[in-house]
Amino acid sequence: MKPHLLPEDIEAFLHGKIPVTKAMEIRVESYEDDRLVITAPLAANHNHLGTAFGGSLAAIATLAGYALLWLELGDKEAHIVIRSSKVSYDRPVRGEIRAVCVRPAESTLTRFRKNYERSGKGRIKLGVTIVEEDNVCVDFEGIYVAIR
Amino acid sequence: MKPHLLPEDIEAFLHGKIPVTKAMEIRVESYEDDRLVITAPLAANHNHLGTAFGGSLAAIATLAGYALLWLELGDKEAHIVIRSSKVSYDRPVRGEIRAVCVRPAESTLTRFRKNYERSGKGRIKLGVTIVEEDNVCVDFEGIYVAIR
Numbered sequence: 205m206k207p208h209l210l211p212e213d214i215e216a217f218l219h220g221k222i223p224v225t226k227a228m229e230i231r232v233e234s235y236e237d238d239r240l241v242i243t244a245p246l247a248a249n250h251n252h253l254g255t256a257f258g259g260s261l262a263a264i265a266t267l268a269g270y271a272l273l274w275l276e277l278g279d280k281e282a283h284i285v286i287r288s289s290k291v292s293y294d295r296p297v298r299g300e301i302r303a304v305c306v307r308p309a310e311s312t313l314t315r316f317r318k319n320y321e322r323s324g325k326g327r328i329k330l331g332v333t334i335v336e337e338d339n340v341c342v343d344f345e346g347i348y349v350a351i352r
Numbered sequence: 353m354k355p356h357l358l359p360e361d362i363e364a365f366l367h368g369k370i371p372v373t374k375a376m377e378i379r380v381e382s383y384e385d386d387r388l389v390i391t392a393p394l395a396a397n398h399n400h401l402g403t404a405f406g407g408s409l410a411a412i413a414t415l416a417g418y419a420l421l422w423l424e425l426g427d428k429e430a431h432i433v434i435r436s437s438k439v440s441y442d443r444p445v446r447g448e449i450r451a452v453c454v455r456p457a458e459s460t461l462t463r464f465r466k467n468y469e470r471s472g473k474g475r476i477k478l479g480v481t482i483v484e485e486d487n488v489c490v491d492f493e494g495i496y497v498a499i500r
Contacts, residue, residue: 224375258437
């Protein structure tokens with residue numbers, strides 16, 4: 205199922221399809237077995253206090269979940285959308301923004317893919333954290349839906 | 353308390369302090385007695401499906417709450433940050449993104465300002481909706497904190 209795309213291919217796809225990701229200077233750092241890591245520089249995403257803007261943090265976390273799901277589903281024709289999200293901003297981000305979306309358990313992914321294949325619709329909860337120097341600064345949870 | 357700023361002044365402040373608001377081409381449509389309205393074009397904020405990107409919607413709603421609070425507090429030295437948020441994406445946004453932050457009840461604002469003045473810290477819940485042709489497409493709730 206899993207497409208073997210390089211970080212630069214994923215990045216080009218996101219920049220091409222979602223222009224704000226280019227404006228935010230989002231980079232795909234890595235997509236390895238259990239996680240997708242997306243980064244963005246503070247310079248393009250700071251707020252009035254010189255720390256990361258909460259809106260950029262929410263957007264980057266939303267994107268990380270979406271991109272992980274798109275990669276895991278491996279169906280380029282799928283319509284993936286976010287249904288709801290919750291974000292907890294626990295510490296300010298003072299440097300590079302680094303969002304980590306950990307792949308859900310295999311059983312969760314299997315159930316999601318089965319529903320998608322059987323009914324043309326799958327729903328899944330994904331968690332994303334934004335971390336700085338081993339501290340979780342932002343904790344995001346999103347419910348995503350894939351529709352064929 | 354309330355500063356009498358024109359929409360273009362608020363817009364210039366946001367573009368100057370939070371660069372991504374410029375990249376997203378955010379405009380301040382109006383700031384009247386009971387609400388602040390912020391817009392952004394779909395062209396700068398679309399996703400892979402040609403509708404508004406969920407991350408842009410979250411960012412614009414976050415900004416609307418922040419800007420309303422900054423205006424209502426009227427203290428340019430205040431540090432206003434978002435503590436947590438919840439977003440429900442109910443319908444896709446197919447045209448201009450239009451975020452409406454309604455001013456909370458006077459009693460809520462008074463309590464917030466009193467706490468801020470007495471202890472140097474105030475906390476408030478703000479709601480923002482993103483509407484299109486009288487339909488609520490996105491429902492956002494954010495907890496914001498102002499620190500002197």
